[in-house]
Amino acid sequence: MVNVNPKVDTGALLREVPGLTLSHQTSWKIRLLQLQGRCQTLSTLQQRAETHRDEFNEIMKGVRLVGINRLPPGLPSVEKSCDFPIHAVRVKWGVARLFYFYLPEINTAVCTNCIPPGDDIPSGYAIAEQLRRHFLESASQPLNFT
Amino acid sequence: MNEQTNLPSIESVLSAFSASSPVTPAQEQQLAADNQALDQKPEFLADLQKAYVVSALRQTLERRQENQSAFAKRWGKTRQYVSRIFNLDSKTNFTIDTVTEAALLLGMRVTVQIHRPDQEVVVRSRASLRNSYRSKSLVDCQPQSVTTTGTNNHASNNISDSFAA
Numbered sequence: 001m002v003n004v005n006p007k008v009d010t011g012a013l014l015r016e017v018p019g020l021t022l023s024h025q026t027s028w029k030i031r032l033l034q035l036q037g038r039c040q041t042l043s044t045l046q047q048r049a050e051t052h053r054d055e056f057n058e059i060m061k062g063v064r065l066v067g068i069n070r071l072p073p074g075l076p077s078v079e080k081s082c083d084f085p086i087h088a089v090r091v092k093w094g095v096a097r098l099f100y101f102y103l104p105e106i107n108t109a110v111c112t113n114c115i116p117p118g119d120d121i122p123s124g125y126a127i128a129e130q131l132r133r134h135f136l137e138s139a140s141q142p143l144n145f146t
Numbered sequence: 147m148n149e150q151t152n153l154p155s156i157e158s159v160l161s162a163f164s165a166s167s168p169v170t171p172a173q174e175q176q177l178a179a180d181n182q183a184l185d186q187k188p189e190f191l192a193d194l195q196k197a198y199v200v201s202a203l204r205q206t207l208e209r210r211q212e213n214q215s216a217f218a219k220r221w222g223k224t225r226q227y228v229s230r231i232f233n234l235d236s237k238t239n240f241t242i243d244t245v246t247e248a249a250l251l252l253g254m255r256v257t258v259q260i261h262r263p264d265q266e267v268v269v270r271s272r273a274s275l276r277n278s279y280r281s282k283s284l285v286d287c288q289p290q291s292v293t294t295t296g297t298n299n300h301a302s303n304n305i306s307d308s309f310a311a
Contacts, residue, residue, distance in 0.1 A: 019181025
């Protein structure tokens with residue numbers, strides 16, 4: 001785990017994806033956003049692995065594609081928001097999405113949230129954007145002190 | 147919703163985020179095992195390799211600002227066939243011949259490598275390879291050859307030795 005901001009405790013951490021090796025992340029490190037001890041993506045992935053194995057496999061395939069491609073993979077399994085700098089790994093047959101954004105400064109793709117549960121796709125993107133902004137604000141706080 | 151940006155308020159987002167159920171170490175371990183097991187499934191790995199190939203082809207097409215219809219025409223295939231390949235249609239299986247044809251038409255090359263799991267395949271430009279050879283020959287080989295014999299023959303021997311090492 002990487003503490004986003006070692007000087008100020010914002011509760012924001014970046015977690016590794018369990019079981020994803022370095023060879024899957026040669027272009028971008030894949031990390032899951034954790035806030036105040038909770039990681040929505042990890043929680044959802046764990047549930048999907050138990051209940052919807054096909055979806056989990058498809059999402060993990062997309063994650064590997066993101067990790068190894070320098071550019072966002074131009075494939076049906078990965079899509080980009082028209083409104084925000086947010087991308088999503090998707091399954092072909094349903095609404096399941098894993099939203100992420102690129103953080104070139106640390107060569108990392110940060111996964112923010114997943115659907116399901118609950119929200120529709122546009123809301124998922126909006127939530128991801130809000131989490132991205134929150135994360136970037138938290139991460140840039142040390143700059144204000146120098 | 148925030149009216150200006152159509153974004154939900156950060157309070158509601160964080161509240162929903164913190165409502166997600168915690169993952170126990172045992173569950174995390176199981177998740178890691180499930181994820182690692184995917185790397186032992188031939189069909190999963192084959193799909194992944196196909197996706198890498200198609201992604202590279204699509205990116206090249208995009209860079210060349212060529213659409214799929216124009217590419218299909220140049221290739222002598224139907225628009226539907228190209229679309230099925232580019233959309234990873236599970237019913238359309240493509241061979242190394244197909245991929246090589248498409249890559250050549252796009253000015254690219256295909257390299258198929260079989261390697262051990264602990265090895266990685268790295269693609270480098272020829273210019274970068276040349277530079278590394280040059281710096282290797284200058285740094286590692288030249289001073290040695292100059293101090294011992296000063297002849298070209300020995301210098302070239304040293305270069306090949308250093309590459310062999």
